[in-house]
Amino acid sequence: MANIIMFVILAVVILGSAIASVLTKRIMRSATYLLFVLFGVAGIYFLLDYTFLGAAQIAVYAGGITMMYIFAINLVSKRTLQGLVEHIKGSRICMGLLLCLVGLATTLVVFLKNHFIDASAKMADQELPVQKIGEALVGSEKYQYVLPFEFISVFLLACIIGGIMIARKEDKK
Template sequence: MARLVMFAILAVVILASAVFCVSTKRIMRAATGLLFVLFGVAGLYFLLDYTFLGAAQISIYAGGITMMYIFAIQLVSKRTLQGLSERWLGKRTFLAAFIALVGVATVILVLLKNQFINILTGNENALANEITMDIVGKTLMSADKYGYVLPFEFISVFLLACIIGGLVILNKNKKEESK
């Protein structure tokens, strides 16, 4: 029962933050809403006892990616952001509704195809093919043929290069503005 209550609280936090993120007109508030969404998803991982995925969610997405978004927002000048406004026209609204319906239909189709209902009702045969977190962790952190340590290292070097490039661009722009 406690897990259900925690799930409900996390679901409300995630949904409220997501709605706030897409409905606010201030970009820093949207980034903060995204941060709360990512923390809520990490909470769901911890609730499912997937501690590795929860820790990865916090460190990679909530920490790294959100900081990169905020860094990119700070690099963009206020003059660039000032004339940006988007209006919803009739065609766009119908197109957005159609895309949303296609997305919902896809999710329902995937849930039915993977027999998600059997898992919820407690059918033991559906859980027999579940991969444990030990296998996921060893696969992600191994340097073997199908390990993912090397791609993680390449991504970290790439993100570091992006941060350095952003600092160089910022320094160049500040020198031009000061002249």
């Protein structure tokens, strides 16, 4: 019963922080709410007794949010950080809502067509050891993720270098 209560608390924190992260107009608040989301996900890992994944979640993503703070301070104008930006037009809100509904409909069609809900209900009683998760993440066989992980790390490194180049760009007069 305590696990269910903790899960509900973490789910409320994750969902509330995710919604607040998207809806806030200030970039620093948005990054802080994103940090709460990532800590909530780490809490779910700890709740499932995946202590390594929980610790990795905190270590990796807390560092990532710190980098986001640094880039937000360096790359965003002072007016934006102070919240003195113009208001969003109603047409942009309508377009955003339309895109959200299209994404939700697509996700629901994929879930219902591929019977993910039925399969997850059957697998809910099975316990997956951390060793299998680790092998799937760093293995190079079929359905293992070391190659996509390396591509993502190179891509993120290129993004960081690009952000540094933009931040350090000198005015040529």
